[in-house]
Amino acid sequence: MQSLLYRLPAGVALCAALAQPAAAQIFDGGLPPLWECQGNCGTAEADGDVLLAPGGGNRYGWISNHDGAAGVRLAGVGSPRDSFNGSVLRSHVFSANAGQELSLQLNYVTTDGGDFSDYGWVRLLDAGGNQVAMLVTARTSPGGGAVPGFGMPAGLATLDPPYNNVLGPAPAWSPLGTDSGTCYVEPCGITDWIGARYTIAGAGQYRLEFGVVNWVDASADTGMAFDAIALDGTPLPAVPEPASIALFGAGALVLALRRWRRGD
Numbered sequence: 001m002q003s004l005l006y007r008l009p010a011g012v013a014l015c016a017a018l019a020q021p022a023a024a025q026i027f028d029g030g031l032p033p034l035w036e037c038q039g040n041c042g043t044a045e046a047d048g049d050v051l052l053a054p055g056g057g058n059r060y061g062w063i064s065n066h067d068g069a070a071g072v073r074l075a076g077v078g079s080p081r082d083s084f085n086g087s088v089l090r091s092h093v094f095s096a097n098a099g100q101e102l103s104l105q106l107n108y109v110t111t112d113g114g115d116f117s118d119y120g121w122v123r124l125l126d127a128g129g130n131q132v133a134m135l136v137t138a139r140t141s142p143g144g145g146a147v148p149g150f151g152m153p154a155g156l157a158t159l160d161p162p163y164n165n166v167l168g169p170a171p172a173w174s175p176l177g178t179d180s181g182t183c184y185v186e187p188c189g190i191t192d193w194i195g196a197r198y199t200i201a202g203a204g205q206y207r208l209e210f211g212v213v214n215w216v217d218a219s220a221d222t223g224m225a226f227d228a229i230a231l232d233g234t235p236l237p238a239v240p241e242p243a244s245i246a247l248f249g250a251g252a253l254v255l256a257l258r259r260w261r262r263g264d
Contacts (some may be wrong), residue, residue: 025057026229026236032092039069039087040175044225048172048180053105053193056227060107063087064223065118065214066177073213074121077152086213093127093207096200096231103197104208104229107190108138108146108164109171110222112215114185117141118222119149120212122157124198127205136196138224140166140187147191160195167192175223184220200231 026032027043043059046052053060065072065086072086096102102124112118119139124132135157139149147164148155170183171190183189200206208229212222229236 025059025227027059027061027227028057030059031061031089034092036090037063037087038089039072039085040064040067041087041089042175044175047174049190050107050109050171050173050225053107053225053227054195056105060225060227061089061210062175062223062225063089063120063210063212064175064177064221065212065218066175066179066221066223068212068214068218072211074119074153074211077119077213078215082216084214084216084218086211088209088211090125090129090210091208091229091236093205094231094236095204096206097203098200100200100231101197101233102135102200102229102231103195103233105193105195105227106136106138106210107193107225108166108222109173109176109190109224110140110146110166110220111171111176111179111182111188112184112220112222113140113188114142116184116216116220117150118213118215118220119152120210120222120224121149121152122155122196122224122226123209123211125207125209127207129207132204132206133198133201135198136194138191144187146187147194157196157198160197164191164194166190173223176221179219179221182220188220 041063068085068087073083122136133156134153136155137149137152138147140146141150146166166189168189172181
């Protein structure tokens with residue numbers, strides 16, 4: 001079998017390359033296989049006040065605490081009863097080497113504020129779901145400023161720009177549901193797109209996690225958009241579905257056997 005594999009024709013190798021998912025932009029075809037959502041997650045084209053991300057694709061990913069799941073929270077932020085509901089989206093497992101730069105674009109969108117300030121975050125996890133690094137936090141402050149989030153753990157990613165406020169007017173964005181176009185208390189709005197960069201400390205298997213939480217009540221919702229996720233400037237590849245891999249493998253093997261029997 002080993003000698004047969006070494007003799008796979010160039011056409012099979014080309015088919016293998018073509019069978020890999022396009023690395024163009026990860027959300028252009030919707031949420032990729034093996035990404036896991038708890039709550040309300042999706043993808044969108046330019047929508048209301050949230051346009052496409054710089055360096056991103058034709059769609060971006062998003063999470064919203066509108067129709068979120070009960071019990072979602074970030075440990076260490078308030079008590080469990082403070083976090084009314086929320087949404088979390090985790091990426092597939094990907095490999096990274098020490099020294100590689102992880103980069104992404106994010107846009108924090110909120111209709112809430114004051115004593116009911118919702119919050120959000122981006123974390124790097126290991127393959128088992130344990131936190132490796134808090135990358136970005138978001139939460140509106142009564143005095144202004146939303147990223148980094150006030151009263152939140154420090155984020156280790158380098159942000160561009162480094163300090164961001166939400167800018168009104170009330171944000172129009174369909175993932176907010178009926179709260180789209182409303183504002184509980186100023187400041188509310190969008191941060192617009194923020195670049196985030198983080199250098200991977202050690203080689204390993206990782207996942208990205210995006211989260212948003214409704215603080216105290218389910219009113220005046222909040223969300224986050226994200227795109228242009230890359231390692232050393234190369235878009236993070238999607239993972240092909242297992243069924244597609246098996247189907248391709250069987251087809252390639254049949255083709256190789258036929259050519260081998262003909263003596264090609």
